[in-house]
Amino acid sequence: MDALKRQAAAKALEHVRDGMQLGLGTGSTAKHFVDLLGEKVAAGMKVVGVPTSEATRIQAEQCRIPLTTLDVIDRLDLTVDGADEVDGALNLIKGGGGALLREKIVAAASDRMIVIADETKWVDALGRFPLPVEVIPFGLAATQRMMAKAFAEGGVSGQMVIRKGKDGHVFVTDGGHWIIDAHLGRIADAPRLAGLLNPIPGVVEHGLFIGLATTTVLAGAQGIRVIERR
Numbered sequence: 001m002d003a004l005k006r007q008a009a010a011k012a013l014e015h016v017r018d019g020m021q022l023g024l025g026t027g028s029t030a031k032h033f034v035d036l037l038g039e040k041v042a043a044g045m046k047v048v049g050v051p052t053s054e055a056t057r058i059q060a061e062q063c064r065i066p067l068t069t070l071d072v073i074d075r076l077d078l079t080v081d082g083a084d085e086v087d088g089a090l091n092l093i094k095g096g097g098g099a100l101l102r103e104k105i106v107a108a109a110s111d112r113m114i115v116i117a118d119e120t121k122w123v124d125a126l127g128r129f130p131l132p133v134e135v136i137p138f139g140l141a142a143t144q145r146m147m148a149k150a151f152a153e154g155g156v157s158g159q160m161v162i163r164k165g166k167d168g169h170v171f172v173t174d175g176g177h178w179i180i181d182a183h184l185g186r187i188a189d190a191p192r193l194a195g196l197l198n199p200i201p202g203v204v205e206h207g208l209f210i211g212l213a214t215t216t217v218l219a220g221a222q223g224i225r226v227i228e229r230r
């Protein structure tokens with residue numbers, strides 16, 4: 001599986017040109033991309049990156065990839081990131097690694113977003129992977145009640161679990177928030193559900209990435225498939 005992730009990352013690297021401003025994703029697949037990009041930079045390629053998490057920032061610094069922020073530049077040419085699920089419309093579930101907020105800010109500031117993944121991430125409908133929702137701890141029960149209402153209106157339901165870290169404590173995001181993983185099963189209309197979650201005050205962001213990915217690179221046993229958004 002790791003070899004497939006690296007293959008997808010290598011394919012995405014073919015889209016990187018000298019002088020590009022890049023969003024750098026988070027997770028085990030994006031980690032391969034940052035590694036490979038670091039090799040290009042060491043060989044003389046000139047790019048600048050905006051990392052989507054502290055983990056990626058540390059990795060990119062180790063790889064000596066020049067970094068900047070969205071306070072200094074206003075647009076990115078390309079973001080390359082992983083995903084937990086990708087559907088046929090290239091809508092995504094992201095946030096398995098807990099970086100969904102910065103990932104969405106960076107993707108939204110990018111002209112293009114290439115999603116890199118092994119083929120197990122390709123799904124008919126989003127939702128088997130629990131939907132990460134980043135929330136403010138204050139008033140959590142009220143937020144969860146509003147989320148349950150949004151889920152019901154969106155035709156889904158399921159358990160909401162506050163994410164814990166490996167140490168057993170509540171997982172805290174880079175932004176200081178918590179994550180609720182919503183076990184919804186199958187989301188028939190992901191754009192509609194995204195629209196229902198957006199206005200909830202205690203919801204900082206959710207892991208439905210609608211209309212952001214322009215390309216998906218899927219690596220499988222039979223080879224690499226590149227799927228462009230229609």
Ligand SMILES: O=C(CO)[C@H](O)[C@H](O)COP(=O)(O)O
Binds near residue numbers: 028081097099
């Ligand atoms: O959204 C993410 C992090 O917030 C990741 O991109 C997603 O979880 C996929 O990770 P991996 O490449 O390790 O399977």
